[in-house]
Amino acid sequence: MTVPVSEKGYASTATEWWTQLDEEETPELQWPHNIEVYDRMRRQDGQVISVLRAMTLPIRRTKWRIDPNGARPEVARQVADDMGLPLVGEENAPVLRTRDRFSWAEHLRLSLLMLPFGHSVFEQVYRIDESGLARLRKLAWRPPKTISRVDVAPDGGLVAIYQHGHPSGGNKEAKMGVERLAVYVNEREGGNWLGQSLLRPAYKYWLLKDRLLRVQAQTVDRNGMGVPVYEGSKLPDTVTGEDRTTREKNELDSGLTLAKGFRSGDNSGASIPNSAKLALKGVEGTLPDADKPIRYYDEQIARGVLAHFLNLGTETGSWALGSTFADFFTLSLQTVAMQIADITTQHVIEDLVDVNWGPNEPAPRLVFEEIGSRHPATAEAIKALIDSGAITADQKLDDFLRTTYGLPAADPATAREPRTPVAQPAPQPQPTNPRR
Template identity: 80%
Template sequence: MTVPTSEKGYADTSGGWWTALDEEETPELQWPKNVSVYDRMRRQDAQVISVLRAVTLPIRRTAWRIDPNGASPEVAQQVADDLGLDLVGDDPNRKVVRTRDRFSWSEHLRLSLLMLPFGHSVFEQVYRIDDSGKARLRKLAWRPPKTISRIDVAADGGLVAVHQHGAMGGTTKTAPRMGVDQLVVYVNDREGGNWLGQSLLRPAYKYWLLKDRLLRVQAQTVDRNGLGIPVYEGSKLPDSVTGEDRTTREQDEVNAGLKLARGLRSGDNAGAAIPNSAKLTMKGVEGDLPDADVPIRYYDEQIARAVLAHFLNLGTETGSWALGSTFADFFTLSLQTVAMQIADTVTQHIIEDLVDLNWGPNEPAPRLVFDEIGSRHPATAEAIKALVDCGALSADEGLETHLRTIYGLPGLDPVERAKTRAAAPAKPANTPKEGQTA
């Protein structure tokens, strides 16, 4: 049997410089026009902003750490220092060194999560060489989606390079090209060679659009019918006025009345003067006005459904908080998946690149890990006492390190641990129960 070592098929279905397995049919959502559309959605609509914050803030809030994963202490510590993160088992309350001119993990995480509204978030790796000759991560420079002009994709769907629009500098025009070895690219729901990804807001677009239109109509309805429409009825002319003179006077009064009605405004000094027997009334809509609240609420619910954020609709969609925990569980699982994708991308394209540059491809590389999103373990006196009484904090160093981490307790001191173990009485040997043999 021949072992296949190369690909015969392909994943770049368009044969061009970018791929979409399912081409977008809505013209305004075709790249690159969709970047501006999604930008407006996330900036202008309260429900969209709420949904995006519900997705991103828990991921940004959870604790991220570097797991040595079999790497040497030197390698693990340098990776942790470059990313500005703690190693697993470090004291979470240790003092933080100065962060100016250093890589900021929190800022990078915030920008990487922009792959959710835009479909992709691109970064360029920038290093510096320290005094010992080691390559240190200086920054991951964000390349905004609006600046991306082209993406080169290999036949197998792999990323080749990213191009930006030319930057004007004096009389020269340059178009930056960044190869895959310089890039860290986060893509939401990538399929095949589609490195543009799909926006998390794509299923919510039609509801946002209809809601936006309906809000405008609702505002116009209130504006037009809140005060009513001024209607002027001309005075009755004497019977002696006839012929062309009557027609002219009637037209002149109608014109004057129209000008009065159009200029009518409310206020302390508002008023109007009309001839005897003339009428000036404020006419409202006869019958009920259309209720826009119901469809607007429905559109908000569908926008939240697009990201499994059903709990944002509790009290409006279901009328009860009874299903809150169930909705939250599904939503938390979706956040865990997004965080896992980020951790996987960082491990492969940031951490392993750092290790390869400094120690070669054969050196074991650490990995990025994070606390379970939504998990909180308050270090109450009762909880700590229960753990100590049952021996959980002294069973073994691995378990104690884990418990100290999730409870936010100071890190394990090896010297004190050695003293405690040396002073601890020996555990009695297990004795057989009555009726049993040793």
């Protein structure tokens, strides 16, 4: 049997990778126009930003660490220092100065922009220290609006990403090869390195909701106070002919001006001729109820990312299924965090190790604390752990408990010995009455 070591098929052509983007049927969502649309969605709609924050904040809040993964201690230590993260088991180690250093928290925030935009691109930037080692200075974010085109290999692999020209560089297109890039892509298929936005399924609901909100605002504005209607006064019977027509026209013109300028307020009012009428006419019949379709659109926007719990009390009618919805949603967050950890390990950490120690050196990996795995540290739980010997009471635990429960700081000068509890006598058995 011949062992296959090369590919005969292809996932994308280097010159026609755009064809995958042309499959989008909605013109305004075809790249690069979709970048502006998704940016407007996440900035203007409360439900959309709630969905994105629900997806990103737990991932940003969880603890991230560097696992040595069989690497030499000095290699693991330098990677941890460059990433600004603790090694597994050394969470309490002092933090290095952060000036002119890479910030993992900021990088994580920007990398999660792959969810609304479909992709988030970073360029590696190093600095050489006094010992000659390359240190990670930053991963420079390249905004989606600045990307002009992408080069893709026939197997679907990334070759290079180009940016629109900048005035400082003579407006010449900037090329960044894959060897210096870290690219986070949401739901990449084939050679489409621009990915798919998490907001794509929500677009039509956002658009319809936006239109309905405008109609609802106009309905309230037009019908909240009523429409001023002016009815002209009755002219004397002696006024006839052309003079009557002229006077009726002049009065109606004046009444129309009055009606158009009518406003509510403390100083509002009107003066009209005798027998004339100025009334506020409301809508006859029932106005359309826009609340139900708007609520439905909000539910569908949240449903697209499994964030059903955002609709509790409206979609489901109760909180009974809240834990079940949260479990599915937490699994989706775990998957996104795993993707970020995998890409960072391959294209940031391993590149850093390759530059300094070569491709044969074992490399650490990025790991994270399971999202939703933390439990509240109650006094009863901590007591049970100490009594069972699972943990040992020390000064840091004492400081933590005092901070958590709002207790004053420890004062060794006035500390007292703990009192030994006095043993209580055992209760005496009550005599029985044989006559009962």
